[in-house]
Amino acid sequence: KVFDPPARLVDVLVVGAGQSGLALGYFLRRSGLSYVLLDAQQAPGGAWQHGWDSLRLFSPASASSLPGWMMPKPADEQFPARDAVVDYLRRYEQRYGLAVQRPVRVQSVTALPNGEFMVITDQGSWRARAVVSATGTWSQPFLPAYPGQGEFAGEQLHSAAYRSAVGFAGRHVLVVGAGNSAAQILADVSLVARTTWVTEEEPRYLPDEVDGRVLFSQATQRYLAGHSSPQAALGDIVMVDSVKDARSRGVLQSVRPFTRFTSKGVEWPGGRFEKVDTVIWCTGFRPALSHLRSLGVVLPDGRVSTTGTRATDVPGLWLVGYGSWTGFASATLIGVGRSAKATVAEIQAYLQT
Ligand code: FAD
Numbered sequence: 001k002v003f004d005p006p007a008r009l010v011d012v013l014v015v016g017a018g019q020s021g022l023a024l025g026y027f028l029r030r031s032g033l034s035y036v037l038l039d040a041q042q043a044p045g046g047a048w049q050h051g052w053d054s055l056r057l058f059s060p061a062s063a064s065s066l067p068g069w070m071m072p073k074p075a076d077e078q079f080p081a082r083d084a085v086v087d088y089l090r091r092y093e094q095r096y097g098l099a100v101q102r103p104v105r106v107q108s109v110t111a112l113p114n115g116e117f118m119v120i121t122d123q124g125s126w127r128a129r130a131v132v133s134a135t136g137t138w139s140q141p142f143l144p145a146y147p148g149q150g151e152f153a154g155e156q157l158h159s160a161a162y163r164s165a166v167g168f169a170g171r172h173v174l175v176v177g178a179g180n181s182a183a184q185i186l187a188d189v190s191l192v193a194r195t196t197w198v199t200e201e202e203p204r205y206l207p208d209e210v211d212g213r214v215l216f217s218q219a220t221q222r223y224l225a226g227h228s229s230p231q232a233a234l235g236d237i238v239m240v241d242s243v244k245d246a247r248s249r250g251v252l253q254s255v256r257p258f259t260r261f262t263s264k265g266v267e268w269p270g271g272r273f274e275k276v277d278t279v280i281w282c283t284g285f286r287p288a289l290s291h292l293r294s295l296g297v298v299l300p301d302g303r304v305s306t307t308g309t310r311a312t313d314v315p316g317l318w319l320v321g322y323g324s325w326t327g328f329a330s331a332t333l334i335g336v337g338r339s340a341k342a343t344v345a346e347i348q349a350y351l352q353t
Contacts, residue, residue, distance in 0.1 A: 007124070008036075008124075008126050008127065009116075009127040010036050011033040011034045011035060011128070011351055012028055012035040012128060012131075012351075013128035013132070014036070014037040014038070014132045015038055015109075015132070016135040016136060017037040017044070017093070017102065018045070018046020018089070019048075020321025020339075020340065021039065021100075022037075022066060022092055022093055022098060023337050023339075023340035024037070024132055024320060024343065024344065026066065026096055027067070028344055031344055033348065035099060036126070037098060037099060037100045038104040038119075038121060039100055039101070040105040041102055042102065044086070044089050044100070046089065046136060048089065050160065052159075052184075054081075054242060055081065055082040055184065056082075056240050057085065058180055058211060058240060059079065059211055059213050059216070059238075060213070063211075063212065063216065064085075064212075064332075064333040064334055065333060066092055066337055069092060079211070085333075104121050104123045106121050107122060107291060108291055109291055109292055109294060109317075110295065111314065115129070119131065130316045130318070130350060131317050132317075132318045132343060133318070133319045133320070134321050136331075137323075137331075138285060140302075141159070141161075142284045143281050143283060144283055146257075146258070148261035148262060151262060152261040152262070152265075152279070154265070154277050156281065157278070157281070158280075158281045158283070159181045159185055159280065159281065159282040160285070164188065165189045165192045168192055169192040170192075172276050173189050173194070173195050173276075174197075174280070175196070175198065176198045176199075176279060178203045180238060182197065182199070183243045183252070184243060185280055186251065187242040187246035187251075188242065190246055190249065196274075197252075197253065198256070198257050199254040199256070199257075202254065204237065206237065210238075212238055215236055216334060220328070255268075289303075289319075303322070306325065308326075308342065308346075309339055315350070316350065320339050320343055
C-alpha cells in the first residue's frame with residue numbers, strides 16, 4: 001500500500017507566486033500567520049518569464065515596484081526590460097525570505113466541513129484555513145472567433161507564445177489587437193516581415209512624452225471619481241522606443257478587421273482576398289482559475305463573484321491580481337501592493353474570529 005501522508009496545515013495558502021503572490025507574501029510574513037506560496041513554475045518571475053525577448057515595461061522602475069523595495073533603475077535609463085523584471089521578482093522573493101514552493105501545481109481546492117480547505121497539488125495535499133488565488137491570466141490566452149478560422153492552413157499563435165521575430169522573415173504577418181502587446185510585437189516583427197495590423201477601432205496612443213505613470217494616475221482619478229471601469233484608460237498605447245521606431249518606419253498603421261479566413265489567407269470587407277502566412281493574436285487573456293472549479297464558484301465569464309478581493313460565496317477564499325474586478329489596478333506591479341495589503345488585513349480579521 002502506498003503511504004499517504006497527512007495533509008500539511010497552514011493558516012493561509014497562496015496559489016501562485018508571480019508579482020501578486022509575492023506582494024501577498026510580503027504582508028503575510030509580517031502578519032504572524034503561517035503561510036505558504038505554491039507556484040507551478042520551475043523558477044521565480046511568474047508570467048514575466050514568458051514575455052517576448054524585446055518586452056519593456058510601460059512605466060519606469062520607480063513606478064513599477066512592489067511593496068517595501070523599489071525595482072532597481074536600469075543602467076540604460078530606459079523602461080525596465082523583461083529580464084530586469086524577472087530578476088527583480090527573484091531578488092524580492094529572496095530578500096524577504098518568502099516561503100515559496102515550486103514547481104507545485106494546485107489542481108483543486110475543496111471546502112472541508114470544519115471550515116478548512118483541502119488543496120490537492122501534483123506534490124501532495126495541504127490543508128489551509130484561508131486560500132488566496134493569485135494565478136494571473138498568462139496561462140489562459142484568449143482568441144476571438146472569426147468565420148473560417150478552422151480552414152486557415154497558415155500559422156496562428158497568441159502573444160503568450162511569441163518570443164521574437166526570428167523565423168518570420170519574408171512572411172506576411174497579421175497582428176490582431178489594439179493594446180500594448182500588439183504595438184510592441186508589431187514593432188518587432190515589422191523589422192523582418194511584411195505586417196498588417198488589425199484592430200476593431202483606431203488604436204489610442206499616448207503622447208510621446210507620457211508613460212504608464214500617466215495612465216495610472218488618470219485611472220486613479222477616474223476611480224476616485226466613481227467611474228466603474230478604471231482599467232479602461234490602461235488600454236492606451238505607450239510610445240516606448242520600439243513603437244516610436246515602428247511609427248517612423250511607417251508601419252504603425254491599422255486597418256479594420258477582415259470578414260473571414262480562407263485556407264490561404266483572409267478576405268477583407270468588399271471581398272478582396274489577401275494571402276497571409278501567420279496570424280499573431282494579441283487579444284488578451286482570461287483568469288487562470290481551473291483550480292477553483294471544484295468549489296463551484298467559477299462563473300460562465302470565467303471570473304468569481306467578489307467584493308473587493310474576497311469571494312462572496314465561499315468564506316475564507318480571496319482572489320488577488322486579476323484586474324479591476326479584484327481591485328483597482330491590481331494587475332500591475334505598482335497596484336497590486338494595495339490589494340495585497342487589504343487582503344491580508346481581511347484574512348487576519350477573518351481568522352481571529
Ligand atoms: P502571474 O505573473 O501570471 O503569476 C501567477 C503565477 O501563478 C505563475 O507563476 C503561474 O505559473 C502560477 N500558477 C498558475 N496557476 C497555478 C496553479 N494552479 N497552481 C500553482 N501555480 C499556478 N504590468 C505592469 O505593472 N507594468 C507593465 O509595464 C506591464 N506590462 C505588461 C505588458 C504585457 C505585454 C503584458 C501581457 C502584461 C503587462 N503587465 C504589466 C501586467 C503583468 O504582466 C501581469 O498583470 C502580471 O504578470 C500578473 O501577475 P500575477 O502575479 O497576478 O500573475
